[in-house]
Amino acid sequence: DVKVTQSSRYLVKRTGEKVFLECVQDMDHENMFWYRQDPGLGLRLIYFSYDVKMKEKGDIPEGYSVSREKKERFSLILESASTNQTSMYLCASSPHPTRWGREEGNTIYFGEGSWLTVV
């Protein structure tokens, strides 16, 4: 079974701290994604990566950075955590090696989520 593992399920951090959220997948997937989920706003794309050392901004990248030094690991970094970054963060991966086109379906796998509270 494909496994996407997020390093921490629940974290509490102080304002101004540097926060690392780690995500590891074990199926050699090319694409990895970070989302955050807030009530009434759905799941919003922060950053994604389609190859090692490649990254692209999603819809809400401000206040975040990412690192993809190895294919299996995609890290989300909050350089200086703020209270408005309190949220649930979800990592995902997908084996799709090219831009989305006419395929049988976009297979995507999710981690269990990380609940971050910034106080």
Add this chain to the structure above:
Amino acid sequence: TQLLEQSPQFLSIQEGENLTVYCNSSSVFSSLQWYRQEPGEGPVLLVTVVTGGEVKKLKRLTFQFGDARKDSSLHITAAQPGDTGLYLCAGGIWGTYKYIFGTGTRLKVLA
């Protein structure tokens, strides 16, 4: 910013009623997925629709993909309390690497 707008945002209905949830975008999608998410859990895939105009049925749930591959709908017949949850549409935007989610519809079915 490419968006997937879902409507309605909230829906509270009585057991046995029918309902439809809509998912609309100005972007073209390779395919669209529908998920259901329970509190504290990640999204669980319900169905994938791939071809424009496609209709798929999953017991009491009927999913349709728009002809232009920009929109989709989820229809539930005779809703039951077990259908309660957050419903999300999502998909890969054609010609990009991006995979985005809809804004979500929170459904509550009362017994």
